[in-house]
Amino acid sequence: MADYLPHTSDDVASMLEFLGMNSLDDLFAHIPAAVRLANGLEIEPGLSEPDVAAIFAGYTSKNTATATKMTCFAGGGAYDHEVPAVVKALASRSEFVTAYTPYQPEVAQGVLQAIFEYQTLISRLSGLPIPNASLYDAATALVEALNMAGGATGRQKMVISAGIHPHWRHVARTFAKGTGHEIVVVPLRDGVTDWESVDVSGAAAIVAGYPNYLGVLEDLSTAKSLALREGALFVVGADPVAAGVLKTAGQWGADVFVGEGQAFGTPLSFGGPYLGLFACSEDQVRRLPGRIVGETVDSSDRRAFVTTLRAREQDIRREKATSNVCTNQTLMAVTAAIQLGWLGTYGLREVATRCARGAHYLFDELTALPGVSPVSTQPYFREFALHLGRSADEVIERMAERDVLAGLSVAALCHGAEPSIEGSIDDVLLVTVTERRTKDEIDHYVTAMKEVLS
Amino acid sequence: MADYLPHTSDDVASMLEFLGMNSLDDLFAHIPAAVRLANGLEIEPGLSEPDVAAIFAGYTSKNTATATKMTCFAGGGAYDHEVPAVVKALASRSEFVTAYTPYQPEVAQGVLQAIFEYQTLISRLSGLPIPNASLYDAATALVEALNMAGGATGRQKMVISAGIHPHWRHVARTFAKGTGHEIVVVPLRDGVTDWESVDVSGAAAIVAGYPNYLGVLEDLSTAKSLALREGALFVVGADPVAAGVLKTAGQWGADVFVGEGQAFGTPLSFGGPYLGLFACSEDQVRRLPGRIVGETVDSSDRRAFVTTLRAREQDIRREKATSNVCTNQTLMAVTAAIQLGWLGTYGLREVATRCARGAHYLFDELTALPGVSPVSTQPYFREFALHLGRSADEVIERMAERDVLAGLSVAALCHGAEPSIEGSIDDVLLVTVTERRTKDEIDHYVTAMKEVLS
């Protein structure tokens, strides 16, 4: 028997006595006998922490591709960035970790101010004035953006570039079943959205990726002009790290920015908890999904922070709320504020620059290999897709034997969404380079790939 | 270039200007040129944290015998005990870690109260009323005890059982060169101190180990009566974990208790930082070495804690101080309070009991092996020494190949101090079992030892 319960048998006895009861069962006596669980749960008895730790050691030993054991060149929305000890130490402070949603601002200024700083940073990186306090992840943030567009335009048609991450598109499809949105996907040609190929008239939203899921940098002015023409919201799903050097969503004219914030201090974590980034223009503020923190003063005029514009939210607005989100990803938002504080203005630039340099160095080396060709001839940031002329799944397995996680199989990634790639799919590998990758690691990658492909 | 310096070049310039200086060198201009360092330090330029981490990964890869990779049966004053996540989390709170000595009690009640609780626990485990706030380690705590005895009796003769840990005896010898103490070591017979064999008359201190360094439990009444007879202080060096089930130093009549507190929440740490435990009787309080925290009240009568009896200490008493200790091992003392709070009254009993059970189980298995014989036939607690009939050093190496750290070579441990063991020394292995060792691990040890000895 192991648990974290304080009550001694004496405590239980005296408490029951205070209630005029004889047994703990009396507390459940009013539950219809017909449905009571007769013989308890069929779950093994409790184990001590060290015993459970041993069980988990068994699990972790079967995770052979950790970024600590293998060099990680996989990306696709989840990146192996540097997370320094200082950020881990601050983000794991138990006041941040074990607090609830800041319902009582008088004793929650710590989390509230950290969110306010996070909001400021997301506003700057997105180039849009109205951020929120986080959403679950990028995919669900996109869904909220579509809902916002539906609300703003009263229309149902969501025109989404196939350059948007296949998982995000997949999730958008799932939730459209409830909202009744019509999802129109615009195919890619040579890795770039072919906006002309579909009818965008009556669109509620025009959605483009920057860079897109193949790593390609598209000129977003076409998309923007279509949005203007149709009176649709222009939604840009962007890599926030790119904002260290590339144009922001706002600079491209976006009405709404969504993105994945994992890159800012959150480990790969097998996909979660991650951080859904969201920001929009002033005129959409009343439709903002989720929480937002605002600055105000206390009764003695000291600066204070508080969650605001609550009237939009589910607990007050109920079925008319702009969104159903309640619990979000605050701890990851606080972590992002800390990580960005650590990186600073020029650290973020440096990270973005190194990602680009490393990616272009590796791209040149790989495309020089016989049988390897790029999926797109267009400019890219830190990620690119290659035809290998060999099953990408198989290549990944073989590279893993050489302690390299070579990238992602686009066929696997696009399970449930159009890859929108010319030619074969199974041989397409999506390769990513972050600032953590050294020249030696990249050179080892190339050597290993030579062996695997030969 | 990497560092943690905030100043920008503008900061430096404006600060120099404020001082009416032109360069940072001006600040050092008054240092005689003859001794100034001309070309700076011959130390490589700074590296970034991740680069340094890579260097340290190289070091750790060469530490092949970590308790995480090998099952640890080594003890001899350093024990592989369970340290739960909760203790690590609390003891690493940065308020405890990055605070200085509590000079300003108004903002140091956290550390002061934690030390007060530590002192209470050490007093209870030692059975003596006057603890201090910690010393460097057990060996130096013994030295302080001898100094206390010298001061109390005005005598120089320190009678120390060979059952005291060889390193502690070695350290006592070193410092005796300064104090002029005469160290008389009393040999062991069958692992038990043969007090009759030496002349203890005029002793300042009689020092015994409980259990002694071979793990043997000696009846301390003889030693106590000798101390009484001679008017010497009776100093007991005890394993504080034993106090979970065995008699305390106080119950054996000790005037002074010293011990090693590493067992309480501090990892093996290659020997440090550890925790020197010290407690004594009321009548020695004015000779107490190091800091002590006392309870008092603040100006509005609220309970408060403060370092007290400062008049004994070096900063006030200078050359007449009872000790020169200033910085001690506070963080380990706080950790011990947390770990003991986690263990609680019955957890400590359980740990002590499991140590004893495991040790006796392994002892029986090993002594059943051909050619293996115990060094002592006397009762023991959680540690025992065996003649293997083979070089202990070699056996340890061979066992390591089987992922077992088999114990300590007594010959190595006694470098610089008498082993005081009958018969051969090189073949003596000191084996320890803690509560963390499972039956499977012990059985594997026995099988491996069979192979190694066959």
Place this chain on the structure above:
Amino acid sequence: MSSQPGGRAASVPLMGHESEPTLFEMSVSGRSSYQLRTTGIPETALKELIPTDHLNPDVVPVAEVSERDLVGHFTRLSHRQFSVDLGMYPLGSCTMKYNPKFCDAIAADPGLNAVHPGTPASLSQGWLEILVTLEEKLCQVTGMGAATLQPAAGAAGELTGLLLMRAYHEANGDDRRRVIIPDSAHGTNPASVTLGGYEVTTVPSNDRGLVDLTALRAALGPDVAGIMLTNPNTVGLFEEEIVEIAKAVHDVGGLLYYDGANLNAILGAVRPGDMGFDIVHMNLHKTFATPHGGGGPGAGPVAVASRLVDFLPGPKATRVADGSYDWVTPERSIGRVHGWHGNALVLARALAYIDVHGGDGLTRVAQHAVLNANWLRHRLREILPAAYDRVCMHECTLSATALKTKYGVRALDVAKALLDEGFHSPTVYFPLIVDEALMFEPTETESVQTLEALAQAIERIAERASIDPEALHHAPQHTPVSRVDEARAARHLIATADAK
């Protein structure tokens, strides 16, 4: 010097009650903290790699602070924040129990957190095994057939559940329009119903604080897709007529959705599946003690009865023929509801928590949670009578109506005054059906000594109310900031340091 000092602690309640400068106010041009690995990659100029029309002509300002100031700033902010680790957090409906540090340590293991979510199953078998094992245990706890672990929180679970409901009905070729919800329901329920494409029909509670069965029967019809219930409900009371409710809903072909936010009350005592529920979401960040992180992350797995299993989101970690694990998408899956596999590290924490407790421990958890709530309800009956004064489950909804009528002291005043007493406030003004509601959920990890201290604090507050009610309108006084001007925040939104 324009910018604010990074090394002053006047904002730390330990020393003062000034406000803490923002990261941006501390920022000084040219200062930095970051340190990156030496890569050895040629430092080509960016414009040679990326066309200039993509490059931002301006530098996006982040902040420029030293590592020392970064540490000072966020450590001070942490001292301005209450948390479970500091004291009791009796927020009704939030289950703020102690979060074991052990589970944090599990989640901090690189063997789990350094795994890329796109890693092939063959190279991440450990993770898949964790997911499958957790799914099995959650199904055992709820009495269901299978579960998805993708939803990132309770509300996400609700919407997922409603989409499952929709898919099920559509598969049976009948299209239904309404979902029934009691007036005591949590706000996420109606909001999710709307996003699920259904209309909300609200049924009133009866004078016992439970669903009014007659009203429910009246509301039911062939166009009802299902009902969403929390049981125990948000008042903390068990829906004793649950069997009849289930039958009534099933009779019209509707499904029963179980909002598992209050699951902590019934672990090992009664299971949603056995009560007749078809779809269940769980809040692992409540019942299974994963930390709330100041508002998230959570995890809201959804378990369903066998007839709904084929519709679950995919891909799903599954034990396959050879005993290994792989990703499998259910036949008629509604599709992905999360970008990857859900909040994986939260899921791992919850499994560790379940393993430590085991079936016996989980049962004790519910028993002691219910014991604590009832003890507190009974202990406070004089001052804050329960809205429905009978045996409650894991939480008790008390009412400050008496204090309000007698002294003009409202639930909010009591909540704020509790902060000065060293306790976090309970949930106030929820559920909406209770006047001046103060909803206390002590959880099982608080001792009876702590409950008694809370009761005495409330007695002191009631005492003060009778003597100087005005003072209570100005509580709290000991906190870093006093009551904040929420109206002003909403009237003139300042959501970033750049807003003017």
Place this chain on the structure above:
Amino acid sequence: MSSQPGGRAASVPLMGHESEPTLFEMSVSGRSSYQLRTTGIPETALKELIPTDHLNPDVVPVAEVSERDLVGHFTRLSHRQFSVDLGMYPLGSCTMKYNPKFCDAIAADPGLNAVHPGTPASLSQGWLEILVTLEEKLCQVTGMGAATLQPAAGAAGELTGLLLMRAYHEANGDDRRRVIIPDSAHGTNPASVTLGGYEVTTVPSNDRGLVDLTALRAALGPDVAGIMLTNPNTVGLFEEEIVEIAKAVHDVGGLLYYDGANLNAILGAVRPGDMGFDIVHMNLHKTFATPHGGGGPGAGPVAVASRLVDFLPGPKATRVADGSYDWVTPERSIGRVHGWHGNALVLARALAYIDVHGGDGLTRVAQHAVLNANWLRHRLREILPAAYDRVCMHECTLSATALKTKYGVRALDVAKALLDEGFHSPTVYFPLIVDEALMFEPTETESVQTLEALAQAIERIAERASIDPEALHHAPQHTPVSRVDEARAARHLIATADAK
């Protein structure tokens, strides 16, 4: 209920200023937190293993608390504690600089902290390499031949150094009795001299706050074993006549001991060895940023000139012929001064710190530390004139004599008032040679904005002194406790919860 609640946060400055119950006051019989591994070892009764006359008939009471209350208690205590991470800690002579979290992470690696100190060298080569590498770098920093890493703190280093001095003289067959110390020396110096078996001869400081060379020459003689100096000295001033001092001492056959507590001031600028020192201790917990832990642990390695190398404590990690590492004891070693190899994890932290900074970074450290101290000295010259107003090194010793004579406000009052201003106090009343001394050591990791804020806080205090001096005698007011009754604590010692 006798015992105190574990879940009330009224002691957290965030919410209140009540006192925190002790672990023992929270203890409830039968409550527990511990969880141990399942071993499978037969549960034999203890009395069958150990003779009963060794068994304690009584149970030693530790405490009985739940894990939740344990966490609440120590987290609340941490909120009642100031630290570098919360703000500036300008304690003169203590070098409270920022402690990099990176170095903590290095020390938390099981590859270092899970190694048993008795592990054969062959199985712990990584550790030995760390020790040898650190020794080499410390020798480079100090200009010495070799070093021992065993001493656990500065004072332990001092005593070790004095025993080395003694061993050296004895080896040369001359026995000397006296060690010279300036009147400004830190208390550990004279205390160590006594323990080293020597008599202390104190030499006065001159009117420039430096060693009075004439007085020193007068004090020197053939019976002088050596001199202990801190340079810069404890006033924060560089001993400009160090060359002459060294010559004078060496001329009588004495050795020079360097107390390295103030080494931070001269990194890369001047080295003790080059100044003529023979023995040097360093405080890694000052100069090399290892955290103080509320009073310890530290590490006080001692480096010596080549002629003393043979006497160093052993065993010593050494690079041997084949390039591997082994434990070697110097020929004429004075023996062990620590139970094992010294505070190893502290040593590892220091090496990581040195590697990050490199030679260039360490030099900047000293330059900026000295810059900050001088800036502060100059900035405060009106209110708190420096005892010796000229360029100082890493710290400045200011005097509150003016405030005292004018308003009766003493150094202690200023120190306490600073707490209310959000700054830790400087070191007060040390060194003893300065009247109403306030010794500020800003360190290099504080920004000029922070220094300016400190200066303004002191200006406000001076202002208050001129208006209402009485109030300052009652500072601090914002802290969890106000001034404590130290006399009472000493008069009636209560050192444990069991003392009556």
